[in-house]
Amino acid sequence: MIALVDCNNFFASCERVFQPNLEGKPVIILSNNDGCAIARTAEAKALGIRMGAPYFEIKDLCRQHNVHIFSSNYTLYGGMSRRVMNILKNFSVQQEVYSIDECFLDLSGMPDLTTYGQRIRKTVKQWVGMPVCLGIGETKVLAKFSNYLAKKHPFLNGVCNLAELGETRVNKAMQITDVSEVWGVGRRIGKKLQLMGINTVYDLKNSNPKQMSKIFNVNIERIVYELNGIKCLKLEDCVPPNKQIVSSRSFGQPVTTADALKSALTYHIEQACKKMRKQGLYAKQMIVFANTNRFKDDYLSSSINIEFPSALDSFRYMSTYVDRAVNAIFEDGIKYKKCGIVVNELITKEFEAKDLFDNTTIKHDKLLPTLESIKAYFGKSAIKLATANLSNAWQMQRGFKSNNYTTDLNEILVI
Numbered sequence: 001m002i003a004l005v006d007c008n009n010f011f012a013s014c015e016r017v018f019q020p021n022l023e024g025k026p027v028i029i030l031s032n033n034d035g036c037a038i039a040r041t042a043e044a045k046a047l048g049i050r051m052g053a054p055y056f057e058i059k060d061l062c063r064q065h066n067v068h069i070f071s072s073n074y075t076l077y078g079g080m081s082r083r084v085m086n087i088l089k090n091f092s093v094q095q096e097v098y099s100i101d102e103c104f105l106d107l108s109g110m111p112d113l114t115t116y117g118q119r120i121r122k123t124v125k126q127w128v129g130m131p132v133c134l135g136i137g138e139t140k141v142l143a144k145f146s147n148y149l150a151k152k153h154p155f156l157n158g159v160c161n162l163a164e165l166g167e168t169r170v171n172k173a174m175q176i177t178d179v180s181e182v183w184g185v186g187r188r189i190g191k192k193l194q195l196m197g198i199n200t201v202y203d204l205k206n207s208n209p210k211q212m213s214k215i216f217n218v219n220i221e222r223i224v225y226e227l228n229g230i231k232c233l234k235l236e237d238c239v240p241p242n243k244q245i246v247s248s249r250s251f252g253q254p255v256t257t258a259d260a261l262k263s264a265l266t267y268h269i270e271q272a273c274k275k276m277r278k279q280g281l282y283a284k285q286m287i288v289f290a291n292t293n294r295f296k297d298d299y300l301s302s303s304i305n306i307e308f309p310s311a312l313d314s315f316r317y318m319s320t321y322v323d324r325a326v327n328a329i330f331e332d333g334i335k336y337k338k339c340g341i342v343v344n345e346l347i348t349k350e351f352e353a354k355d356l357f358d359n360t361t362i363k364h365d366k367l368l369p370t371l372e373s374i375k376a377y378f379g380k381s382a383i384k385l386a387t388a389n390l391s392n393a394w395q396m397q398r399g400f401k402s403n404n405y406t407t408d409l410n411e412i413l414v415i
């Protein structure tokens, strides 16, 4: 048996852990640059705040109903996610962390899964304050569906075990659930299925898998099998390393200076390098890009491809190319909206090419471990490259950001 554990309104719940007075009150989280609502508590949903609603449109409504607003704080959410996943890991022989707030657990061989599920739920709530729901089923697709039911029906008390619910009730639930709710179906394929008369989860379960494979693809065929309790999808416990890493972001306000672009790119290089080093990856080249507002007529986008003389994982070495990149792409009088970097052709140490005509040997930055330990001890901004400090005109607007309670000693909860 497989469980899917999913945190309830994850971002909003993270904020509530540190401000428990917000329990039972409407809370929303805004996207980068405080653009639109990307997470809402049940109370906020009840006020009619849509997913993705632009902040300027709901500002008055929020004021009227005293909705608590937060800018997104991914440092906090990442920290909370790690804690939740670490607790969940102990309840299973195998865990697949599927997203920041969801994981699959292999519960085979465990007795009385409903009680076990309640224990998991209680532990996570007690240890880190995070409310979660569990869906238990024979396959990943069924566990996902089961979780959907756990969220939807309060009488289940956060844990839905399909085996205990029984076939009749499960079929009934499938008959009243839209086919696009099935994991892996989505809206586009859901629409096509509905044109074929497959409207509900139950219809899809009873469709012909081979025919589905012909009309769509093998993934839909597998979903049909999985809905029938036949395992096709395994739990993946190791995530394959990235083939490409992107770090980019919209600016809080239009950027018109080369200095601001340089500082922003230095930041993105450091972010990408952090991800690369975590996975033991090295880059042989990077693409640097900047663009203006793509919703305007005079949209402009420029980029440059930079090849390194050797494979790198050092933000210090990679940042030495920032000047060259900005000189190549920056134009005076242009209002830039976004910039970023893409690192392609990532390699691991084992695949380091030592060809006679290839100069891609890995270049090690001996200062890097020292820089990393200074940051680990004194905080992320304790030591910086000078280019990172040229200008902060590119920074995000985060007017409602909470503290970094879990990662910064200066910002821990004060009681």
Ligand SMILES: [Mg+2]
Binding pocket: 006, 007, 008, 009, 010, 101
């Ligand atoms: Mg969730």
